[in-house]
Amino acid sequence: DADVTQTPRNRITKTGKRIMLECSQTKGHDRMYWYRQDPGLGLRLIYYSFDVKDINKGEISDGYSVSRQAQAKFSLSLESAIPNQTALYFCATSDRFRETGELFFGEGSRLTVL
Amino acid sequence: GENVEQHPSTLSVQEGDSAVIKCTYSDSASNYFPWYKQELGKRPQLIIDIRSNVGEKKDQRIAVTLNKTAKHFSLHITETQPEDSAVYFCAASLSGYALNFGKGTSLLVTP
Numbered sequence: 418d419a420d421v422t423q424t425p426r427n428r429i430t431k432t433g434k435r436i437m438l439e440c441s442q443t444k445g446h447d448r449m450y451w452y453r454q455d456p457g458l459g460l461r462l463i464y465y466s467f468d469v470k471d472i473n474k475g476e477i478s479d480g481y482s483v484s485r486q487a488q489a490k491f492s493l494s495l496e497s498a499i500p501n502q503t504a505l506y507f508c509a510t511s512d513r514f515r516e517t518g519e520l521f522f523g524e525g526s527r528l529t530v531l
Numbered sequence: 532g533e534n535v536e537q538h539p540s541t542l543s544v545q546e547g548d549s550a551v552i553k554c555t556y557s558d559s560a561s562n563y564f565p566w567y568k569q570e571l572g573k574r575p576q577l578i579i580d581i582r583s584n585v586g587e588k589k590d591q592r593i594a595v596t597l598n599k600t601a602k603h604f605s606l607h608i609t610e611t612q613p614e615d616s617a618v619y620f621c622a623a624s625l626s627g628y629a630l631n632f633g634k635g636t637s638l639l640v641t642p
Contacts, residue, residue: 450629459620459634465612475629476532520630522574
């Protein structure tokens with residue numbers, strides 16, 4: 418089945434460390450997103466990319482950077498992790514050719530910053 | 532940018548009752564309004580969506596209504612079942628742009 422895969426699924430790190438979360442997809446979609454989920458705050462958009470050469474900031478991009486290495490790969494980096502970046506991170510994809518704007522989410526990456 | 536408000540944050544109903552979750556949006560240009568369901572420990576998945584040229588859409592026990600003038604839309608679940616227990620997120624966007632989500636409603640259906 419075509420899917421969205423995130424690695425690692427769980428990561429515990431220390432304040433100040435550099436962390437990369439990776440996302441790859443076999444759906445053939447052109448659009449990829451990173452969202453952050455915190456209890457009571459919903460899903461907040463960090464960055465999104467509509468094709469390989471396109472990168473856009475979302476509402477909470479400070480402290481994060483991204484790289485779109487290929488159509489199928491979109492990585493999220495925390496250059497110097499801090500405790501309030503502890504959260505569940507979701508990668509998602511969508512297909513601009515579909516009538517609906519349905520997002521297909523990965524299984525999530527749970528990050529804990531001590 | 533678009534701001535989506537969602538209420539209530541938690542909702543408890545008895546099995547068989549109806550559940551209603553309401554959302555408002557700020558950008559009158561938004562024209563796409565999906566609802567996602569996230570079961571415990573799982574990824575969010577689309578359950579129903581509506582576009583601004585339609586006032587209501589139904590799919591079996593779930594329905595979504597849209598009031599463009601008031602800039603609000605609602606999710607209605609009838610004959611609730613325990614498997615409907617989950618967190619529900621509304622979202623809004625202009626077609627072709629990234630989705631902005633509400634903060635979620637945790638629905639508990641008790642037998």
